[in-house]
Amino acid sequence: MIATALPTDARRDRSAALARALADPKRLCVLEYLADGGERSVGDLSRCVGCQVPNMSQHLAILRTAGIVASRRDGSTILYRIADRSVLDLVGALHRVAG
Amino acid sequence: MIATALPTDARRDRSAALARALADPKRLCVLEYLADGGERSVGDLSRCVGCQVPNMSQHLAILRTAGIVASRRDGSTILYRIADRSVLDLVGALHRVAG
């Protein structure tokens, strides 16, 4: 059986929500760091991207809610990672179209 | 030579703008119609998607500014089409991650 048929209304809504989560330079920057950094902490990412920690936490919450990244606790720090390989394809396609 | 190196700051901005253009269910719906319809007029799309013509015109302007669709005039009507094949890969990847 084919995995994906015609996009339903609900499916479009999820895709739109996913695109909205990607529609920010800082969040894309985070994904690039996670793509070759593996796992990174919030403070680490906020330093690399160049924003305050609460702001980064909000961005990461958006990415996590969208299912783009996942997190795990290691002691007092929380490490974020890319949730699925397919996300890399998506970001790649995005950058490719963007030229 | 490799086509795409590390995403610069400006490149991320363009990718983010591209994602923002995709971050709406109606616009995704438009792309689906254009994907297998080839070319469609504004009134046609507004009827299919279910919104008013000015609203559809605005959505199409957003997609065109983002370089996602292109348009040509045929008499008094204007026909929109998907600008590039790579756009299909992008929306495909989007729907795939969205599950």
Place this chain on the structure above:
DNA sequence: CCATCACTTGCGCGATTGCGCAAATACTGA
């Protein structure tokens, strides 16, 4: 020229977004 159809643009409104800042929560080590 004028009426008509197809589309675009300008304007105003409610809703959402990104941000800084302060406060709250969670964990560690002494």
Place this chain on the structure above:
DNA sequence: TCAGTATTTGCGCAATCGCGCAAGTGATGG
């Protein structure tokens, strides 16, 4: 338990978004 570090959450503000509505532009036929 207490101080210190790591992260999240709440709040308010300026900016942007999606929409409906009215007016403007462009092409066609009489």
